[in-house]
Amino acid sequence: MLRIFYSEGILSCKSANLVKIYKSFCGFSHNSWTQNSMFVDRGQILGVDYDATDYISRLRECTFKKSIGEVKRIHYEMKSSGFDYLSFGNKLIDAYLKCGGIDEARNVFDEMPRRHIVTWNSLISAYIHSHRNEEALELYQKMLPEGVIPDEFTFSSVLKVFLNMGLPHEGRKAHGRLICLGLEVKNVFVGSALVNMYSSFGNLKNARLVLDQIVQKDVVLFTSLIVGCTQNGEDSEALEVFVNMINEGIKANEFTVASVLIASGNLAALCTGKVIHGMMIKFGFESVVASQTSLLTMYSKCGMADDSMKVFSQVVNPNLVTWTAVIAGLVQNSREAHALEMFCRMIRSSVNPNAFTISTVLRACSGLTALQEGNQIHAHTIKTGLDVSRFVVSALLDFYGKCGTIEMAKCIFDSLNEPDIVSINSMIYGYAQNGLGHEAIGLFDQITDWGLQPNETSFVCVLSACTNCGLLEEGKRIFSFLCSNSICGPTRDHYACMIDLLGRAGRLKEAEHLITQVKQPDLVLWRTLLSACKIHGDVEITKRAEKVVRENELVDEGTCVLISNIYASTGNWHEADKMKALMRQMKFKKGPGLSRVEVKWEKHNLVAGQESCLR
DNA sequence: GTAGGGTTAG
Numbered sequence: 304m305l306r307i308f309y310s311e312g313i314l315s316c317k318s319a320n321l322v323k324i325y326k327s328f329c330g331f332s333h334n335s336w337t338q339n340s341m342f343v344d345r346g347q348i349l350g351v352d353y354d355a356t357d358y359i360s361r362l363r364e365c366t367f368k369k370s371i372g373e374v375k376r377i378h379y380e381m382k383s384s385g386f387d388y389l390s391f392g393n394k395l396i397d398a399y400l401k402c403g404g405i406d407e408a409r410n411v412f413d414e415m416p417r418r419h420i421v422t423w424n425s426l427i428s429a430y431i432h433s434h435r436n437e438e439a440l441e442l443y444q445k446m447l448p449e450g451v452i453p454d455e456f457t458f459s460s461v462l463k464v465f466l467n468m469g470l471p472h473e474g475r476k477a478h479g480r481l482i483c484l485g486l487e488v489k490n491v492f493v494g495s496a497l498v499n500m501y502s503s504f505g506n507l508k509n510a511r512l513v514l515d516q517i518v519q520k521d522v523v524l525f526t527s528l529i530v531g532c533t534q535n536g537e538d539s540e541a542l543e544v545f546v547n548m549i550n551e552g553i554k555a556n557e558f559t560v561a562s563v564l565i566a567s568g569n570l571a572a573l574c575t576g577k578v579i580h581g582m583m584i585k586f587g588f589e590s591v592v593a594s595q596t597s598l599l600t601m602y603s604k605c606g607m608a609d610d611s612m613k614v615f616s617q618v619v620n621p622n623l624v625t626w627t628a629v630i631a632g633l634v635q636n637s638r639e640a641h642a643l644e645m646f647c648r649m650i651r652s653s654v655n656p657n658a659f660t661i662s663t664v665l666r667a668c669s670g671l672t673a674l675q676e677g678n679q680i681h682a683h684t685i686k687t688g689l690d691v692s693r694f695v696v697s698a699l700l701d702f703y704g705k706c707g708t709i710e711m712a713k714c715i716f717d718s719l720n721e722p723d724i725v726s727i728n729s730m731i732y733g734y735a736q737n738g739l740g741h742e743a744i745g746l747f748d749q750i751t752d753w754g755l756q757p758n759e760t761s762f763v764c765v766l767s768a769c770t771n772c773g774l775l776e777e778g779k780r781i782f783s784f785l786c787s788n789s790i791c792g793p794t795r796d797h798y799a800c801m802i803d804l805l806g807r808a809g810r811l812k813e814a815e816h817l818i819t820q821v822k823q824p825d826l827v828l829w830r831t832l833l834s835a836c837k838i839h840g841d842v843e844i845t846k847r848a849e850k851v852v853r854e855n856e857l858v859d860e861g862t863c864v865l866i867s868n869i870y871a872s873t874g875n876w877h878e879a880d881k882m883k884a885l886m887r888q889m890k891f892k893k894g895p896g897l898s899r900v901e902v903k904w905e906k907h908n909l910v911a912g913q914e915s916c917l918r
Numbered sequence: 919g920t921a922g923g924g925t926t927a928g
Contacts, residue, residue, distance in 0.1 A: 459921035495922035596925035627926040
């Protein structure tokens with residue numbers, strides 16, 4: 304073994320020169336020596352070692368082959384031959400990490416007396432990619448006490464830890480440290496990580512401030528903010544940021560396009576969506592699966608189910624997400640039967656559903672009250688273990704509640720160790736739909752026992768239960784609780800429930816008074832009141848409601864039919880005729896009423912005016 | 919030798 308160490312005196316020597324000196328000394332040919340086998344740190348040559356050449360080239364081979372076993376063998380050889388392998392610990396760690404041996408890498412790391420910043424960063428990054436946030440944080444917190452100052456590489460990855468662990472305060476502290484180190488505005492990688500962290504914590508203002516300060520902005524930085532906006536429901540702002548990016552001369556890529564398509568879909572902005580579709584074609588992202596998925600979602604959210612299907616038909620290899628997106632799009636557009644067909648096609652093409660897919664397909668079953676299909680899907684979730692997913696649970700509760708098999712819903716609900724608020728809401732709504740008002744109220748009152756708070760939906764569900772079961776006093780109690788607490792104010796839906804409850808109970812004047820408390824009452828509220836007028840034959844309030852609805856140009860087909868029916872049922876034929884004339888004038892045509900039932904696993908549509916095949 | 923952004927669901 305030939306070993307030469309240089310420490311003092313030669314540090315100012317250029318590494319290339321040293322290589323030349325070394326080569327001439329050993330008589331090596333030009334190709335047999337690489338700089339990798341020298342102890343070089345930031346341009347300073349600490350030493351060279353003959354054996355290292357061999358070890359390093361073998362380690363490099365392992366990283367290509369991803370063979371952790373081979374890395375372990377080399378590690379053992381280095382150690383047992385008495386070789387100073389810890390001086391090459393960074394190479395060994397690098398090889399271990401590239402082969403997925405994170406714990407082995409950590410062991411080497413812990414043995415090393417001095418570690419290079421790159422080694423720290425590599426290990427932190429590997430921990431984050433393996434979702435081992437606690438260990439990444441522990442390492443980051445050890446850096447300063449060990450005299451290692453985190454750099455821009457450290458921050459660009461470690462900020463994600465604060466996000467993943469829900470530590471906004473720590474994230475802000477790290478941002479402060481970045482400012483102290485003067486790294487804040489210089490590095491666009493750090494900028495994107497900060498934008499991502501702030502927007503995921505719901506702090507769009509800070510995300511925007513960070514973006515504005517970055518000197519050399521790039522497409523990733525802008526995309527981070529666009530995504531942040533869409534995830535915080537600020538879709539218009541997402542589109543504004545996109546326009547700013549284009550104006551700054553930065554070209555969109557497939558990531559950006561996918562994000563702005565989501566924003567367009569959420570806004571149901573078909574024209575914008577089409578422009579972006581055009582850009583997709585122009586830039587050549589037309590065949591990127593994720594972009595295609597966003598595109599078809601945009602079309603379905605804009606109500607263009609056929610266009611969505613057309614996009615889907617052009618996807619060469621639809622993945623699970625694409626299949627789920629197209630199924631969800633069909634459900635959103637009330638094409639549940641088609642959605643189930645597509646689900647079957649998905650299964651036939653050997654794509655296995657996940658919790659997203661199952662909850663979507665269960666929604667289709669709920670819409671069709673397709674008990675048999677839903678049961679099959681439930682069985683599938685038990686077999687595959689997907690039944691523990693909270694999304695699947697709430698979809699199952701909705702499904703069984705909707706199909707009238709409330710015992711099944713209760714059975715699932717009771718089996719939950721820790722129900723979340725969405726499952727509880729689904730169960731309350733299930734009770735509401737099945738006329739079990741007291742059970743619904745009982746469960747609502749129990750929410751705080753689980754250490755949870757009722758949310759907006761909880762109130763809608765429990766008030767619906769009161770309405771369906773005619774529980775006026777209980778409904779009033781819950782509504783006044785809603786108005787007095789600070790969890791959420793009454794929304795339009797809450798008013799609608801309350802107006803419905805009062806109206807059905809014959810308290811029409813109180814219901815009418817409640818509408819006047821709403822800032823801009825919409826047609827849903829007026830129709831709720833009118834429905835109550837129909838039950839109780841109240842022509843006086845009908846006339847007042849009709850006047851407001853027509854003055855505010857809120858009137859639609861269903862409302863006209865409702866008003867006309869109220870007049871007809873109370874013998875006000877003249878008023879009823881006037882309403883029908885208005886409908887003709889507005890070219891409204893009433894479609895036949897339709898009910899769907901399932902008898903002995905057979906589905907039947909019962910259409911008003913048509914003879915039924917059911918006897 | 920180490921770093922940042924995208925597709926589906928209640």
